[in-house]
Amino acid sequence: MDLAFADPNTVLGLGRMQEFLAANRPGAARRFCILVATDSARADAVIGGSVFSYVVRSNCGFSEYLVAERAVRGRGVGRLLVDARKDVLDTEARRLGHEACRGVFIEVDHPDRAPVHFSAIEREPAFDGWARLRLFDHLGFRRLAVPYIQPPLAPNKQAIDYLDLLFAPWAAAAQANARIPTGWILDTLEVIWTAWTPELAANYLASLRQRTTADWVSLEPAVSGAG
Numbered sequence: 390m391d392l393a394f395a396d397p398n399t400v401l402g403l404g405r406m407q408e409f410l411a412a413n414r415p416g417a418a419r420r421f422c423i424l425v426a427t428d429s430a431r432a433d434a435v436i437g438g439s440v441f442s443y444v445v446r447s448n449c450g451f452s453e454y455l456v457a458e459r460a461v462r463g464r465g466v467g468r469l470l471v472d473a474r475k476d477v478l479d480t481e482a483r484r485l486g487h488e489a490c491r492g493v494f495i496e497v498d499h500p501d502r503a504p505v506h507f508s509a510i511e512r513e514p515a516f517d518g519w520a521r522l523r524l525f526d527h528l529g530f531r532r533l534a535v536p537y538i539q540p541p542l543a544p545n546k547q548a549i550d551y552l553d554l555l556f557a558p559w560a561a562a563a564q565a566n567a568r569i570p571t572g573w574i575l576d577t578l579e580v581i582w583t584a585w586t587p588e589l590a591a592n593y594l595a596s597l598r599q600r601t602t603a604d605w606v607s608l609e610p611a612v613s614g615a616g
Contacts, residue, residue: 390438393456396504398546401453405543406440409584418580419444419451420481424473426457426466436461439470443481443490447576450478450493471528475559492558492569494577496539497525497611502551522612530555531567531608533574535601540586540593548593555611568605575601 394400401409409421419442426437437457443450452474457466478490500518532553539549554574558564575598582590 390440390454390456394454396549398542398549399539399552401440401542409442412584418446419584421584422474422477424470424477426470428461437466437470439474441474441478441493442581443478444577444580445485446580447491447573448482448485448487449491449573449577450474451577451581452493452495455495467524467528489559491560491573492556492563494574495525495530495555495557496537496552497522497530497555499551499553504551519612525555526611529557530611531558532611533569534607534609535574535597538593538596540582540589542585544586544588553611556608558608563608567608569608571601571604571606574606 390400406421406423410423413420421442422440424439424441425435427433428436439455440453441450442453455467455470455474457470474493475490478493482488482490498518498521500522503518532555535554537552537554539552541548556569558569563569575594578597579590579594582593586593
């Protein structure tokens with residue numbers, strides 16, 4: 390993850406992930422999960438992973454990270470992680486009486502707004518920004534038509550304003566109508582943001598509510614613009 394994400398403000402860090410894993414208790418507002426992909430030919434070396442949460446109130450997932458070693462790209466590791474993540478989220482949803490999880494949110498740099506020096510650093514070990522967006526578009530993610538600001542992930546980090554919030558809709562109605570209820574977004578982010586920054590979450594959520602006054606938010610192609 391440190392190789393894939395050059396801006397330290399976008400990386401939770403090992404300590405925070407351990408903290409969130411320790412908070413996985415019955416009745417918690419979310420279940421924090423980490424999946425890893427290993428290569429049996431290399432003594433089970435870790436070659437990729439996904440960090441994500443299931444949010445009880447919204448019945449949605451939130452993907453913090455999806456990464457794969459550059460050497461194994463094109464071998465389906467990302468797809469395996471995406472499918473395994475969906476299995477975990479659907480299992481959590483069914484455990485709580487739902488038919489399935491509604492879908493999963495993810496934050497992605499927008500190449501036109503991301504700082505050039507960070508994009509240049511990430512391009513070698515990770516993806517060109519437009520290639521990353523095309524990958525997520527191929528995986529079924531759509532951009533939510535709402536200006537997005539990521540709150541600080543920890544007290545020593547800064548807010549980020551160059552990310553887009555994407556959503557992969559699994560519910561048939563959301564796919565057909567290309568929109569989701571605003572409540573899915575707010576209910577998911579309130580839980581995620583409160584875990585990240587308890588002191589500031591309410592302020593960022595109030596600002597987001599001011600920008601999302603409609604009952605529904607449109608789902609647009611993940612790739613738009615010069616890419």
